Amino acid sequence: SQQGEEDPQALSIQEGENATMNCSYKTSINNLQWYRQNSGRGLVHLILIRSNEREKHSGRLRVTLDTSKKSSSLLITASRAADTASYFCATQQSWGKLQFGAGTQVVVTP
Amino acid sequence: EAQVTQNPRYLITVTGKKLTVTCSQNMNHEYMSWYRQDPGLGLRQIYYSMNVEVTDKGDVPEGYKVSRKEKRNFPLILESPSPNQTSLYFCASSSNGQKANYGYTFGSGTRLTVV
Numbered sequence: 001s002q003q004g005e006e007d008p009q010a011l012s013i014q015e016g017e018n019a020t021m022n023c024s025y026k027t028s029i030n031n032l033q034w035y036r037q038n039s040g041r042g043l044v045h046l047i048l049i050r051s052n053e054r055e056k057h058s059g060r061l062r063v064t065l066d067t068s069k070k071s072s073s074l075l076i077t078a079s080r081a082a083d084t085a086s087y088f089c090a091t092q093q094s095w096g097k098l099q100f101g102a103g104t105q106v107v108v109t110p
Numbered sequence: 111e112a113q114v115t116q117n118p119r120y121l122i123t124v125t126g127k128k129l130t131v132t133c134s135q136n137m138n139h140e141y142m143s144w145y146r147q148d149p150g151l152g153l154r155q156i157y158y159s160m161n162v163e164v165t166d167k168g169d170v171p172e173g174y175k176v177s178r179k180e181k182r183n184f185p186l187i188l189e190s191p192s193p194n195q196t197s198l199y200f201c202a203s204s205s206n207g208q209k210a211n212y213g214y215t216f217g218s219g220t221r222l223t224v225v
Contacts, residue, residue, distance in 0.1 A: 033213055033214075035214075035216075040198070040219065040221075041218060041219065042114075042200060042216035042217055042218045042219055043153075043200065043202075043214075043216040044216070045213030045214060045215070045216075048212070048213050088152065088153070090153075097155065097158065097168070098143070098155070098202075098204075098214060099155065099169075100145075100152045100153040100154075101152050102150060102151060102152035103152055
Protein backbone atom coordinates (compact mmCIF):
# COMPACT_ATOMS: atom_id res chain seq x y z
CA SER A 1 0.00 0.00 0.00
CA GLN A 2 1.19 3.51 -0.75
CA GLN A 3 2.11 5.66 2.21
CA GLY A 4 2.66 8.96 0.41
CA GLU A 5 0.47 10.72 -2.11
CA GLU A 6 1.74 13.61 -4.20
CA ASP A 7 -0.29 16.53 -5.38
CA PRO A 8 -0.62 17.65 -8.12
CA GLN A 9 -0.16 14.63 -10.37
CA ALA A 10 1.22 16.86 -13.11
CA LEU A 11 2.62 20.39 -13.23
CA SER A 12 3.60 22.50 -16.21
CA ILE A 13 5.56 25.72 -15.71
CA GLN A 14 7.89 28.04 -17.58
CA GLU A 15 11.58 28.42 -16.96
CA GLY A 16 12.31 30.79 -14.12
CA GLU A 17 9.06 30.06 -12.29
CA ASN A 18 8.86 28.20 -8.99
CA ALA A 19 7.39 24.71 -8.79
CA THR A 20 5.66 23.46 -5.66
CA MET A 21 4.43 19.95 -5.04
CA ASN A 22 2.92 18.42 -1.94
CA CYS A 23 3.00 15.05 -0.28
CA SER A 24 0.59 13.66 2.28
CA TYR A 25 1.11 10.46 4.25
CA LYS A 26 -0.87 8.32 6.63
CA THR A 27 1.21 6.99 9.50
CA SER A 28 4.00 8.31 11.70
CA ILE A 29 7.43 8.41 10.09
CA ASN A 30 11.09 8.60 10.94
CA ASN A 31 11.94 10.70 7.91
CA LEU A 32 10.58 11.78 4.54
CA GLN A 33 12.64 11.85 1.36
CA TRP A 34 12.25 13.36 -2.08
CA TYR A 35 13.55 11.75 -5.25
CA ARG A 36 13.74 12.79 -8.90
CA GLN A 37 13.35 10.45 -11.85
CA ASN A 38 14.12 11.38 -15.41
CA SER A 39 12.07 9.46 -17.94
CA GLY A 40 12.57 5.72 -17.44
CA ARG A 41 15.79 6.19 -15.50
CA GLY A 42 16.75 5.38 -11.93
CA LEU A 43 15.65 7.57 -9.05
CA VAL A 44 18.05 10.13 -7.66
CA HIS A 45 17.91 11.09 -4.01
CA LEU A 46 17.36 14.85 -3.57
CA ILE A 47 16.82 15.58 0.08
CA LEU A 48 15.91 13.91 3.38
CA ILE A 49 14.08 15.63 6.21
CA ARG A 50 13.82 14.01 9.63
CA SER A 51 10.62 13.94 11.64
CA ASN A 52 11.99 16.46 14.14
CA GLU A 53 12.89 18.97 11.40
CA ARG A 54 10.49 21.49 9.89
CA GLU A 55 12.40 22.89 6.93
CA LYS A 56 15.47 22.02 4.92
CA HIS A 57 17.27 23.60 1.97
CA SER A 58 19.56 22.20 -0.67
CA GLY A 59 20.55 24.53 -3.50
CA ARG A 60 17.31 25.55 -5.27
CA LEU A 61 15.28 23.02 -3.29
CA ARG A 62 13.30 23.78 -0.18
CA VAL A 63 11.45 21.08 1.73
CA THR A 64 9.02 21.56 4.59
CA LEU A 65 7.53 18.96 6.88
CA ASP A 66 4.43 19.30 9.05
CA THR A 67 4.07 16.14 11.11
CA SER A 68 0.84 17.37 12.73
CA LYS A 69 -0.78 17.48 9.27
CA LYS A 70 1.23 14.54 7.96
CA SER A 71 2.32 16.54 4.95
CA SER A 72 5.42 17.81 3.19
CA SER A 73 6.11 20.17 0.33
CA LEU A 74 8.95 20.45 -2.15
CA LEU A 75 9.68 23.84 -3.71
CA ILE A 76 12.00 24.17 -6.69
CA THR A 77 12.93 27.81 -7.19
CA ALA A 78 13.90 29.41 -10.51
CA SER A 79 13.14 26.24 -12.45
CA ARG A 80 15.14 25.17 -15.49
CA ALA A 81 14.34 22.91 -18.43
CA ALA A 82 16.65 20.32 -16.83
CA ASP A 83 14.26 20.11 -13.86
CA THR A 84 11.75 18.35 -16.12
CA ALA A 85 11.24 15.00 -14.38
CA SER A 86 8.96 13.07 -12.08
CA TYR A 87 9.30 13.80 -8.37
CA PHE A 88 8.47 11.28 -5.70
CA CYS A 89 8.12 11.57 -1.98
CA ALA A 90 8.97 8.55 0.12
CA THR A 91 8.40 7.93 3.81
CA GLN A 92 10.51 5.81 6.05
CA GLN A 93 9.38 4.27 9.31
CA SER A 94 11.87 3.54 12.04
CA TRP A 95 12.57 0.02 10.85
CA GLY A 96 13.91 1.11 7.50
CA LYS A 97 11.25 0.37 4.91
CA LEU A 98 10.85 3.14 2.32
CA GLN A 99 7.43 3.65 0.74
CA PHE A 100 6.83 5.82 -2.30
CA GLY A 101 3.93 7.85 -3.61
CA ALA A 102 2.79 7.84 -7.24
CA GLY A 103 4.78 10.96 -8.11
CA THR A 104 4.33 14.42 -9.62
CA GLN A 105 5.29 14.87 -13.25
CA VAL A 106 6.88 18.29 -13.78
CA VAL A 107 7.42 19.82 -17.22
CA VAL A 108 9.46 23.01 -17.48
CA THR A 109 9.21 24.76 -20.83
CA PRO A 110 11.84 27.23 -22.07
CA GLU B 111 32.34 5.39 -8.57
CA ALA B 112 29.72 4.50 -5.97
CA GLN B 113 26.85 2.81 -7.71
CA VAL B 114 24.20 0.13 -7.88
CA THR B 115 24.49 -2.02 -10.99
CA GLN B 116 21.58 -3.97 -12.39
CA ASN B 117 21.65 -6.40 -15.26
CA PRO B 118 20.20 -6.75 -17.76
CA ARG B 119 18.78 -3.32 -18.66
CA TYR B 120 16.19 -4.83 -20.96
CA LEU B 121 14.76 -8.33 -21.04
CA ILE B 122 12.01 -9.95 -23.06
CA THR B 123 11.07 -13.46 -21.99
CA VAL B 124 8.27 -15.99 -22.33
CA THR B 125 5.80 -17.05 -19.70
CA GLY B 126 7.18 -19.68 -17.35
CA LYS B 127 10.86 -19.36 -18.21
CA LYS B 128 12.86 -18.78 -15.05
CA LEU B 129 14.98 -15.65 -14.98
CA THR B 130 17.28 -13.77 -12.64
CA VAL B 131 17.93 -10.04 -12.51
CA THR B 132 21.22 -9.27 -10.82
CA CYS B 133 21.95 -6.35 -8.54
CA SER B 134 25.31 -5.39 -7.11
CA GLN B 135 26.45 -2.41 -5.03
CA ASN B 136 29.99 -1.28 -4.27
CA MET B 137 29.25 0.94 -1.25
CA ASN B 138 29.27 -1.74 1.47
CA HIS B 139 25.61 -0.95 2.19
CA GLU B 140 23.76 -3.18 4.62
CA TYR B 141 20.28 -2.51 3.28
CA MET B 142 19.12 -3.52 -0.21
CA SER B 143 15.70 -3.59 -1.76
CA TRP B 144 13.81 -4.37 -4.97
CA TYR B 145 11.00 -2.24 -6.34
CA ARG B 146 8.75 -2.47 -9.35
CA GLN B 147 7.35 0.60 -11.04
CA ASP B 148 4.10 0.57 -12.96
CA PRO B 149 2.27 3.55 -14.53
CA GLY B 150 0.08 5.36 -12.01
CA LEU B 151 1.18 3.14 -9.12
CA GLY B 152 4.56 4.61 -8.25
CA LEU B 153 7.18 2.27 -6.82
CA ARG B 154 6.11 -0.75 -4.86
CA GLN B 155 8.51 -2.73 -2.75
CA ILE B 156 8.95 -6.41 -3.62
CA TYR B 157 11.55 -7.64 -1.13
CA TYR B 158 14.17 -6.08 1.06
CA SER B 159 17.23 -7.22 2.99
CA MET B 160 18.59 -5.67 6.16
CA ASN B 161 21.88 -7.56 5.88
CA VAL B 162 23.47 -10.82 4.69
CA GLU B 163 21.09 -13.77 5.03
CA VAL B 164 18.29 -11.45 6.28
CA THR B 165 15.46 -10.90 3.80
CA ASP B 166 11.80 -9.99 4.16
CA LYS B 167 8.73 -9.46 2.02
CA GLY B 168 7.69 -6.04 0.86
CA ASP B 169 4.25 -5.06 -0.40
CA VAL B 170 4.13 -7.19 -3.57
CA PRO B 171 6.31 -10.30 -3.05
CA GLU B 172 4.13 -12.87 -4.86
CA GLY B 173 5.93 -14.55 -7.75
CA TYR B 174 9.39 -13.35 -6.71
CA LYS B 175 12.30 -14.74 -4.71
CA VAL B 176 15.50 -13.14 -3.48
CA SER B 177 18.69 -14.18 -1.77
CA ARG B 178 21.43 -12.31 0.08
CA LYS B 179 24.45 -14.58 0.35
CA GLU B 180 26.94 -11.73 0.08
CA LYS B 181 26.66 -8.13 1.18
CA ARG B 182 27.14 -6.66 -2.29
CA ASN B 183 24.69 -8.82 -4.26
CA PHE B 184 20.91 -9.08 -4.10
CA PRO B 185 19.49 -10.98 -7.10
CA LEU B 186 15.79 -11.03 -7.93
CA ILE B 187 14.49 -14.38 -9.15
CA LEU B 188 11.29 -14.98 -11.10
CA GLU B 189 10.76 -18.74 -10.99
CA SER B 190 7.82 -18.76 -13.43
CA PRO B 191 7.29 -15.30 -14.92
CA SER B 192 3.81 -14.23 -15.98
CA PRO B 193 2.66 -11.29 -18.12
CA ASN B 194 1.52 -9.34 -15.02
CA GLN B 195 5.16 -9.16 -13.99
CA THR B 196 5.92 -7.01 -17.01
CA SER B 197 7.29 -3.90 -15.35
CA LEU B 198 10.26 -1.64 -14.70
CA TYR B 199 12.35 -3.01 -11.84
CA PHE B 200 14.74 -1.09 -9.61
CA CYS B 201 17.28 -2.26 -7.10
CA ALA B 202 18.30 0.16 -4.36
CA SER B 203 20.73 0.17 -1.46
CA SER B 204 21.27 2.23 1.65
CA SER B 205 23.71 2.44 4.49
CA ASN B 206 22.56 1.25 7.88
CA GLY B 207 18.89 0.81 7.09
CA GLN B 208 18.09 0.02 10.70
CA LYS B 209 18.94 3.57 11.69
CA ALA B 210 16.62 4.68 8.92
CA ASN B 211 18.06 8.10 8.18
CA TYR B 212 19.85 7.65 4.89
CA GLY B 213 18.78 8.17 1.31
CA TYR B 214 18.76 5.28 -1.12
CA THR B 215 21.00 4.80 -4.14
CA PHE B 216 19.10 3.35 -7.08
CA GLY B 217 20.22 1.28 -10.02
CA SER B 218 19.36 2.30 -13.59
CA GLY B 219 16.49 -0.14 -13.85
CA THR B 220 15.57 -3.34 -15.70
CA ARG B 221 12.68 -3.19 -18.12
CA LEU B 222 11.13 -6.66 -18.20
CA THR B 223 8.54 -7.81 -20.71
CA VAL B 224 6.91 -11.21 -20.27
CA VAL B 225 5.01 -12.45 -23.33
